[in-house]
Amino acid sequence: MTESIRNADVLIIGGGLSGTMLAVQLLRLPGKRQILVVEPRAELGRGEAYSAVELGHTLNGNAARMSVDPDNADDLTQWLTDYIGAGGWPESGQQAVPISELFPPRGIFGLYAQQRLAEAKAQSASSVEHVRGEGVDLQVDEASTLLTLDNGQQLRGRFAVLATGMFPAARTPQTESSGLNAAAVDPWDVQAMTLIDPQAPVLIIGSGLTMVDAVVSLEQAGHRGPIEVFSRHGLLPHVRRQPPSWVDFLGEDHRLRSPLQLLREVRRQCRIAQAQGIDWQAPLDTVRAHIGRLWSQASEREKRQFVRHVRPWWESHHHRSPPLSAQLVARLHEEGRLRIRAASYKGLVPSVEGVTIRLRHRGEQAVTQVSGAALINSSGIEYDWRRVARPLPQQLLKRGLIQPGPLALGIAADASGAVLDAQGQVSQRLFAMGPPLRGMWWESTAVTDVAIQAKALASKLTQI
Ligand SMILES: Cc1cc2nc3c(=O)[nH]c(=O)nc-3n(C[C@H](O)[C@H](O)[C@H](O)COP(=O)(O)OP(=O)(O)OC[C@H]3O[C@@H](n4cnc5c(N)ncnc54)[C@H](O)[C@@H]3O)c2cc1C
The missing domain is CATH 3.50.50.60 (FAD/NAD(P)-binding domain)
Structure with a gap:
C-alpha cells in the first residue's frame, strides 16, 4: 500500500x-x-x-562576526554569554578575551x-x-x-x-571517481585519526581550512609524525585577527569592475594600511560586503580570470584560520613536522601497505611519487x-x-x-x-x- x-x-x-x-x-x-x-x-x-x-x-570567525540574526550582530555573543554563564564550554575560561572575541x-x-x-x-x-x-x-x-x-x-x-x-570533495561520491576517497581518511573522522600510527608520515591533499581541521584532529589523536601537505599553490590560510575598521573604498568607488582592477586596488589599500601600521586585514575585510555585486556584474571572462588568477590568493587571505588552529599549524611548520609544498595530485599508485600518490610539483614537468602511512583528502568542496x-x-x-x-x-x-x-x-x-x-x-x-x-x-x- x-x-x-x-x-x-x-x-x-x-x-x-x-x-x-x-x-x-x-x-x-x-x-x-x-x-x-x-x-x-x-x-x-x-x-x-x-x-x-x-x-x-572552531568557527573561523569570532562570535561578534557569526550572528545568525541579520538584525542583531550581537546575537551569538549574547547567546554564548548565557551558555557559558550556565556552565557550557568551560574550556573557554582558559582564553583571556571578551566573549565576543572567542571562536566557538x-x-x-x-x-x-x-x-x-x-x-x-x-x-x-x-x-x-x-x-x-x-x-x-x-x-x-x-x-x-x-x-x-x-x-x-x-x-x-x-x-x-x-x-x-x-x-565536500572528501565526502561526496563523484560521477567519475578517481578512487581517492576510497583510499583516504575522512578529514573529519576523529576516530579514524586515532588509528593512524602516531609516528608514521601522513599525506594531506589540499591546504585550506579542511586541512587545518585535519591537523588539529591528528594532534589531538596523538599523532607526532611528519605531515606532508600538498596543494596546487602551496598557500596556507592566514590567521584571522581582529583588525580595526577601514574606509569602505569599494562602496565609494563603483568604477572598479574587473577582477584585476579589484585586486590592484585591494593591494594598494593594504599597502596604505601597512604604511600606517594598520593590519592589512582591515581593508580586505571591507571587500566582503561588495563581492556579490562585483561578481554578479562581472562578465564570464572576468569571472574566469578571477577564478584562475585571484582565487588561490582570495582563499588564503579571505578564508582565514581561527587563531588557535593557526598557531598549531605554525608551530608544526616551525618544528619541521609539517611541510607544505606546491604540487598537483595526479593519482594513486596501488600499494600493499600505506598509500602512494603521484604528484607534479609546481614548475616541474616530471611526475614523482610520495608514500605515507595514511592519506587525507582535504581538497575542498565539489x-x-x-x-x-x-x-x-x-x-x-x-x-x-x-x-x-x-x-x-x-x-x-x-x-x-x-x-x-x-x-x-x-x-x-x-x-x-x-x-x-x-x-x-x-x-x-x-x-x-x-x-x-x-x-x-x-x-x-x-x-x-
Ligand atoms: C567543515 C566546515 C566548516 C565550516 N566552517 C565555517 C565557519 O567557521 N564559518 C562560516 O561562516 N562558515 C563555515 N562553513 C561554511 C558552512 O557551509 C556554512 O556556514 C553553513 O553551514 C552552510 O549551511 P548549509 O545548510 O547550506 O549547508 P550544510 O551544512 O552542508 O547542510 C546541508 C544539509 O543538507 C542535507 N542534504 C543534502 N542533500 C539532501 C537531500 N537530497 N535531501 C535532504 N537533505 C539533504 C545534508 O544532510 C546537510 O545536513 C563551514 C563549512 C564546512 C563544510
Whole structure:
C-alpha cells in the first residue's frame, strides 16, 4: 500500500544551517504555514559544518562576526554569554578575551542554531517539522512541487527550497571517481585519526581550512609524525585577527569592475594600511560586503580570470584560520613536522601497505611519487553538481529542472534564489539558497551569507 502524500506550504530540502535559518525566518513572519524540513541527519541546524565533535574545530570567525540574526550582530555573543554563564564550554575560561572575541567550537554553534529554531517555533503560529530522510527526486508543476524521499515517502509543497549545502570533495561520491576517497581518511573522522600510527608520515591533499581541521584532529589523536601537505599553490590560510575598521573604498568607488582592477586596488589599500601600521586585514575585510555585486556584474571572462588568477590568493587571505588552529599549524611548520609544498595530485599508485600518490610539483614537468602511512583528502568542496553522484542533483539535472550556475559553480538562479531550469526559465516554485548559489554570488556559504539569504527568501516566499 502506498503511503498518502503529505502536504506543506514550504518544503525545505536540507536541514543544515541554511534550511534551519530559513525555517526560523518563516516562523517569525505573520501567518500560519506548515513547513517540512527534510534532512537525513538526526538533528537540524548542524549540517556538515556544525556536526563537528572536536572542540578544536572552531568557527573561523569570532562570535561578534557569526550572528545568525541579520538584525542583531550581537546575537551569538549574547547567546554564548548565557551558555557559558550556565556552565557550557568551560574550556573557554582558559582564553583571556571578551566573549565576543572567542571562536566557538562549531558543535556549540550548532546548539545555538537549534536553540534559535526552538524559540522561533515556540512563538509562532506556523509549524516546522523535521522529516528524516534524503530527497531523491523532485517534480515541479505550475502549482506545486513533489519530493520523493529515499524511503519512498512523498511530500508536496507549494514551494520547495534546495538548501542542500556543500558537497565536500572528501565526502561526496563523484560521477567519475578517481578512487581517492576510497583510499583516504575522512578529514573529519576523529576516530579514524586515532588509528593512524602516531609516528608514521601522513599525506594531506589540499591546504585550506579542511586541512587545518585535519591537523588539529591528528594532534589531538596523538599523532607526532611528519605531515606532508600538498596543494596546487602551496598557500596556507592566514590567521584571522581582529583588525580595526577601514574606509569602505569599494562602496565609494563603483568604477572598479574587473577582477584585476579589484585586486590592484585591494593591494594598494593594504599597502596604505601597512604604511600606517594598520593590519592589512582591515581593508580586505571591507571587500566582503561588495563581492556579490562585483561578481554578479562581472562578465564570464572576468569571472574566469578571477577564478584562475585571484582565487588561490582570495582563499588564503579571505578564508582565514581561527587563531588557535593557526598557531598549531605554525608551530608544526616551525618544528619541521609539517611541510607544505606546491604540487598537483595526479593519482594513486596501488600499494600493499600505506598509500602512494603521484604528484607534479609546481614548475616541474616530471611526475614523482610520495608514500605515507595514511592519506587525507582535504581538497575542498565539489561545486559542480554534474559531478556529484547523489540522486537529487542527478535527477534535477535529468529532469531539466536546474542548470549549472556560472562556471559550473552550483546552480543558476535569479537574484531572489528562484532556480533557472535547463531552458533558462525562472521557476515560480523551486528556490535555492546558500552554497548551491556559489556561482551566482561567489561568496554564498558563510554564516552571514546564509543568514541574510534566509531572511530575504522567507520574505519572498510569503509574498508570492
Ligand atoms: C567543515 C566546515 C566548516 C565550516 N566552517 C565555517 C565557519 O567557521 N564559518 C562560516 O561562516 N562558515 C563555515 N562553513 C561554511 C558552512 O557551509 C556554512 O556556514 C553553513 O553551514 C552552510 O549551511 P548549509 O545548510 O547550506 O549547508 P550544510 O551544512 O552542508 O547542510 C546541508 C544539509 O543538507 C542535507 N542534504 C543534502 N542533500 C539532501 C537531500 N537530497 N535531501 C535532504 N537533505 C539533504 C545534508 O544532510 C546537510 O545536513 C563551514 C563549512 C564546512 C563544510
